[in-house]
Amino acid sequence: MEAGATARSQLSGEKAQRIVDAMRSSVALRGVAGSTFDHVARDAGVSRGLLHYYFGSKERLLAEVVKRDTELRLGMLDEQLAKASSAADFIAMLRSTLEAMLREDTEFLTLSFEVFTLSRRNPDIAVEYTELVRRTREHVAAVLAAKQDxxxxxxxxxxxxIAEIIFGLGDGLALRLLSEPDRDHRATVEAGTRAVAALIG
Structure with a gap:
């Protein structure tokens, strides 16, 4: 493991959460280009040098924010899906998760799309992003297999x-819905729900 990755793995607790939250908020307010280490360090109440030591670059910090957010969301999803006693329950929880994210936390979606874009031109970020995609796919696939058992x-x-299709539908719907926020998307979401039902019902 490279030194930067080791350093990032050691950053935990309240300070790490302040940095992650500051970066998320900064991207929502200023965009990725305007979210400098100076802004994030000031908002998080830490030194600029600390950000450089742990992350090295703004792009790596962005990737870490998405990684931590994804892990948190997967943990919450696990708790919800553990209660599912039918395919209808499972689908309803997936749908409510998407709708809640679109309603309450578009910052996460913005960050995810930004990191994907960065991964297309930054080999280091591409490696981290690919690993994140693999881990989330395998995680959800394991949940699906367990529920089938x-x-x-x-x-x-x-x-x-099936996990890949669920993520693809979710990401694609999120992008389309955010592009036309004033449009009534209920029929679109319903059609997406039926598509997932055909795969897991």
Missing amino acids: EGVLTLHGEPEA
Whole structure:
């Protein structure tokens, strides 16, 4: 493991959360280009040198923010889906998670899309982003497989393939819905829900 990655893994607790929150808020307020280490350090109440030591670059900090947010969301999703006793429950929870994110936390979506864009031209970020995509896919696939073993779901495809489709639908719908915030998207979301139901019902 490279030194930067080791340093980032050691940054935890309240200080790390302040940095992550500051970067998320800064991107929402100033965009990625305007979110400098000076801004983030000041907003987080830490030194600029600390950000450089742990992350090295703004791009790596962005990737870390998305990684930490994704891990948090997967943990919350696990808690919700553990309660699902039918395919209808499972689908309803996925739908409510998407709708809540669109309603309450578009910062996460903005960051995710920004890191994807960065990954297309930054090899280091590409490696981290690919690893994040792989881990989240495998995580959700394991949940799907476990629910099938419990008799809650009937999967019409390989778990990882279905997980990929769920993420693809979620990301694509989020992008489309955010692009036209004043449009009534209920029929679109309903159609997406039926598509997922066909794979796991």
